[in-house]
Amino acid sequence: MPPAPPPPAPPPPSCLECEIVAGRVRPPGGVLWRRDGLVVHAVAAPTPVRGWLVIAPERHVRAVYDLDDAETARLATLARRLMRLQREVLGAAHAYQVAIGEVLRHAHVHVIPRYDDTPERLRGPRVFLAEPGDALPEREAEAAATELARALAVDGHRG
């Protein structure tokens, strides 16, 4: 009897953000923007608000403290653009910028619109505590992401 084949190698440690950057995981609407080493996509989880976006560097680094000055400046400028577009295109009343990095250990910034009708219990940090019943239908999340992607493309290099 021939010896048993060796057990399969364990899967490599995976990083959700690297999987999105590589196109192996597709958040609603896919990668909406890719330029200068940065990507923008909809949050890769059920979302209670239309147009919740994530900006991340394509390269795997732990957090914003690992970026160089030019990358940091590009990320901040892009975050400002996205916040403006969430207000102008989606009609958000306000927008948040949040980076924590305790779950996803690949540098990223959440850019989250807040609408006039966003319930009090989903405002501020509580938006991260949304329950499954708060999630928008996936097609609605995708439509908002696509709308922002179109605006981003038209917006071009405006700061």
Ligand SMILES: [Zn+2]
């Ligand atoms: Zn990564």
